[in-house]
Amino acid sequence: MTQVPAIQLSDGTSIPQIGFGTWRIPDSKVTGVVLAALEAGYRHIDTAAIYGNERGVGRAIAASGIPRDELYITTKLWNDAHLTADARRGIENSLMRLGLDRLDLYLIHWPATLQYGDSYIEAWDALQQFKAEGLTRSIGVSNFLPHHLDALSGETPAVDQIEVHPTFSQRALRDELTRRGITIQSYSPLGSGADLRNRELARIAARNSKSVSQVIIRWHLQHGLVVLPKSQTPIRVRENFDVLDFELDAHAMSRIDALDGDNRVGWHPDTARL
Numbered sequence: 001m002t003q004v005p006a007i008q009l010s011d012g013t014s015i016p017q018i019g020f021g022t023w024r025i026p027d028s029k030v031t032g033v034v035l036a037a038l039e040a041g042y043r044h045i046d047t048a049a050i051y052g053n054e055r056g057v058g059r060a061i062a063a064s065g066i067p068r069d070e071l072y073i074t075t076k077l078w079n080d081a082h083l084t085a086d087a088r089r090g091i092e093n094s095l096m097r098l099g100l101d102r103l104d105l106y107l108i109h110w111p112a113t114l115q116y117g118d119s120y121i122e123a124w125d126a127l128q129q130f131k132a133e134g135l136t137r138s139i140g141v142s143n144f145l146p147h148h149l150d151a152l153s154g155e156t157p158a159v160d161q162i163e164v165h166p167t168f169s170q171r172a173l174r175d176e177l178t179r180r181g182i183t184i185q186s187y188s189p190l191g192s193g194a195d196l197r198n199r200e201l202a203r204i205a206a207r208n209s210k211s212v213s214q215v216i217i218r219w220h221l222q223h224g225l226v227v228l229p230k231s232q233t234p235i236r237v238r239e240n241f242d243v244l245d246f247e248l249d250a251h252a253m254s255r256i257d258a259l260d261g262d263n264r265v266g267w268h269p270d271t272a273r274l
């Protein structure tokens with residue numbers, strides 16, 4: 001099997017460039033789906049406390065028999081737990097549900113300023129403490145814009161997980177995060193499915209004898225993004241991982257870049273009320 005490329009984070013650790021997204025996969029179903037993903041070759045799993053499926057992900061990790069150091073596990077601190085004591089309960093509960101004693105990456109899920117003011121600043125201090133204690137190897141943020149990053153003290157987040165897909169590619173924000181040495185994780189990399197219906201992408205896929213989903217995932221990889229496709233359909237889980245044996249040429253990459261538009265499928269970080 002061709003090796004998934006890895007990216008080195010600013011803290012010196014490395015992260016597999018393809019991760020498996022688990023949002024909206026219920027706990028009752030996620031164990032089988034994650035086992036199918038591990039069977040297909042994924043070694044990086046993205047979950048969150050709010051997804052309500054950490055226990056099921058943990059059951060898959062345990063049942064897989066894959067050595068812990070071959071897996072890369074990310075989870076996220078929910079918005080109502082930014083204050084220090086709550087954040088500590090947050091990471092401890094996530095570790096307990098996942099059946100792990102250490103995460104690979106722990107993220108602040110949203111700045112959530114509309115509901116919780118600037119409490120994300122305190123959460124960042126807590127995450128630095130958790131990393132120092134060895135509860136997680138790396139720490140980062142999600143849905144953070146430059147003005148949120150500017151408010152943080154101490155170390156720079158290793159990662160910002162943001163919405164990126166061909167019809168909403170966030171070029172300016174990506175450039176700014178790269179300038180700051182922050183690795184970008186693309187969430188909703190297929191536009192939560194919406195970009196799969198794009199006709200230009202269908203033409204590029206036909207020319208490459210690949211599916212639209214595979215072309216989009218390649219586009220993320222070739223831009224140096226960590227990509228987190230989700231599917232609860234085993235055949236699609238495998239299809240989305242089968243992207244290591246071809247390359248998009250520069251012309252195809254620029255045609256996909258040209259699809260950039262206003263097609264945000266999630267919430268704007270400054271106005272999200274979650």
Ligand SMILES: NC(=O)c1ccc[n+]([C@@H]2O[C@H](COP(=O)([O-])OP(=O)(O)OC[C@H]3O[C@@H](n4cnc5c(N)ncnc54)[C@H](OP(=O)(O)O)[C@@H]3O)[C@@H](O)[C@H]2O)c1
Pocket residue numbers: 020021022023024046047109142143161162186187188189190191192193196211213214228229230231232233236237239240266
């Ligand atoms: N940090 C954040 O705030 C945040 C926000 C959103 C997402 N995320 C992360 O990013 C991950 C991915 O984002 P997402 O779940 O919004 O969506 P996505 O991966 O962009 O798209 C998933 C959708 O596309 C469908 N799909 C996947 N592969 C396909 C294929 N090969 N052919 C046809 N349809 C396909 C899936 O259907 P089926 O499942 O029915 O197969 C599902 O409806 C999440 O699971 C989560 O881990 C993070």
